[in-house]
Amino acid sequence: LDDFINFNDFKYQGDAFANLTIKNIFGKAPVELDITIDSFHINGDDFGQFSSSVNLPDLESYGDFDLSIRNKKQAILANGPFFIPIAKSQKGKPFDFRFKVDLQDLPLKISEYFIGDAISNTKGTLQGDLVLFNQDGKVSISGKTMLNGFTTIDYLGTTYFMVNQEADMSSTIFDLTGAIFLDEIGNRAIATGGIVHNHFKKFGLDVELQSDRFLFLNTNKIDNNLYYGKGIGSGTVDFTGNFKQTNIRANL
Numbered sequence: 001l002d003d004f005i006n007f008n009d010f011k012y013q014g015d016a017f018a019n020l021t022i023k024n025i026f027g028k029a030p031v032e033l034d035i036t037i038d039s040f041h042i043n044g045d046d047f048g049q050f051s052s053s054v055n056l057p058d059l060e061s062y063g064d065f066d067l068s069i070r071n072k073k074q075a076i077l078a079n080g081p082f083f084i085p086i087a088k089s090q091k092g093k094p095f096d097f098r099f100k101v102d103l104q105d106l107p108l109k110i111s112e113y114f115i116g117d118a119i120s121n122t123k124g125t126l127q128g129d130l131v132l133f134n135q136d137g138k139v140s141i142s143g144k145t146m147l148n149g150f151t152t153i154d155y156l157g158t159t160y161f162m163v164n165q166e167a168d169m170s171s172t173i174f175d176l177t178g179a180i181f182l183d184e185i186g187n188r189a190i191a192t193g194g195i196v197h198n199h200f201k202k203f204g205l206d207v208e209l210q211s212d213r214f215l216f217l218n219t220n221k222i223d224n225n226l227y228y229g230k231g232i233g234s235g236t237v238d239f240t241g242n243f244k245q246t247n248i249r250a251n252l
Contacts, residue, residue, distance in 0.1 A: 010042060010043065010113060011042070011043050011044070012040075012041065012042060013040075013041040013044075014037035014038070014039055014040040014041055014050065015037065015038065015039075016035055016036070016037050016050075017035070017036050017037070018033065018034065018035045019032075019033070019034045019035075020032070020033050021033075028057075028058040028059075028060070029058060030055070030056065030057055030058065031054075031055075031056040031058070031059065031063075032053070032054070032055050032056075033053065033054040034051075034052070034053050034054075035050070035051070035052045035053075036049070036050065036051045037049070037050035037051075040069060042110075042113070043113060045107065045109065046071060047069050047071055047074070047076070048069060048070045048071025048072070048074065049068075049069070049070055049071070050068075050069050051067075051068050051069075052065070052066060052067045052068070053065075053066045059086045059087045059090075060087045060089055060090055061083075062081045062082065062083045062096075063081070063082055063083070063084075064079070064080075064081060064082075065078070065079060065080060065081070065082050065097070065099065066078070066079045067079065067099075073104065073105045074104065074105045074106060074107065074125075075102070075103075075104040075105070075106075076101070076102075076103060076104075076106065077101070077102040077104070078099045078100065078101045078102070078132070079099065079100060080097065080098045080099035080100055081097065081098055082095075082096065082097035082098075082099075083095065083096040083097070094134065094137060095134065095137075096134045097132070097133065097134050098131065098132075098133040098134070099131070099132045099133070100129075100130075100131055101128070101129075101130040101131065101132055101143070102128070102129060102130075103126060103127055103128035103129075103130065103145065104127060105125045105127065106125060106126050106127075106128070107123075107124075107125060107126075108122050108123060108124035108125055108126050108147065108148075108149040108151070109122045109123065110126075111151065114197075114200065114203060115195075115203050115243055116203075116243070116244075117154070118153070118154055118155060118242070118243025118244050119151045119152060119153055119154060119243065120151075120152050120154055121150075121151065121152045121159065122149065122150070122151040122152075123149050123150060123151075124147065124148045124149010124150060124162070125148050125149060126145050126146060126147050126148070126149075127145065127146040128143060128144065128145035128146070128169070129143050129144060130142065130143030130144075130145070130169060131143055135171065135199075138171070138199040139171075139199055139200060140171040140199060141169050141170065141171055141200075142169060142170055142171075143168075143169050144166060144167065144168055144169065145166070145167045145169060145174075146164060146165070146166055146167075147162045147164075147165045147166075147167060147179075148162060148163055148164060148165075149161070149162060150162065153243070153246075154223075155219075155224065155243060155244060155245070155246050156216070156217055156218065156219065156239075156246065156248075157217065157218040157219035157220075157223055157224075158183065158184070158215055158216065158217065158218050159183075159184050160181045160182065160183060161181065161182040161183075162179065162180075162181060162182075163180075163182070165179040165180060165181075166178075166179065167179065167194065171197075171198075171199050172196060172197065172198065173193070173194050173195065173196050173197070173206070174194045174195040174197070175193070175194045176191040176193065176194035176195070176207065177191060177192050177193060177194065178190065178191070178192075179191045181209065183214055183215035184215060184218075185215055185232075187211060187212075187213045187214045187215065187232075188211060188214070189209040189210060189211035189214040190209070190210050190211070191207055191208070191209055192207065192208045192210070193206045193207035193208055194206070194207055195207070202242075203242070203243065204240070204241055204242045204243065205239040205240055205241060205242075205243065205246055206239075206240050207238070207239050208236055208237070208238045208239075209236065209237050209239070210235070210236045211234060211235075212234045213232065213233070213234050214232065214233070214234070214237075215230070215231070215232050216231045216232070216233065216237045216248070216250065217229060217230065217231035217248070218230050218231075227248075231250075233250065235250065235251045236250070236251045237249070237250045237251075238250075
């Protein structure tokens, strides 16, 4: 999977129990694989019970995949067809899949897994109806999510809040256009653009915030010796580049 998504910062923990059934190893026959993990952890966070099943009519055909990860109200549910070129007769054919994904009260902190240490103190939940699919050998995504919570952008020293804000998901941008952000003082700003990426790699910012009054910067010299201070103003501010060295252009 590292060929599709950079999972280097993902650490998994849990005792797995697997049951593999192949009814005829010498010819075409159904293949069934069930995996359960009673307590599944990612980066030390408990995601609850993990269960998945894979069913193949034979090793040359598309199969069905089902996944459930539940912890009380929190859940990740996924299902759909997939193809893995295991058999010699399928050699050279691409790996393929199309999974419907239902996110229920998922911790907003998972954004830190992808973005890294550029954000912190992320709390809240997200809901989502998504589709993950293969496109030219890359993991691609489409769908919508609903965000409730807050996060701190460490480079800017600012904490922003979101209440029932929608994001459109694609393989190049988590589009927050039209979303309303609140700063630590309660000021509001409207976003255009969002978090850009290339199929879950090279995350960055390309977003404009427009407000009559908003906290755009809250750092000191120790935080960032390139530019620092407390920046409150009205107008528009563009944030571009990566999270660790964000470009800020203000028209205040």
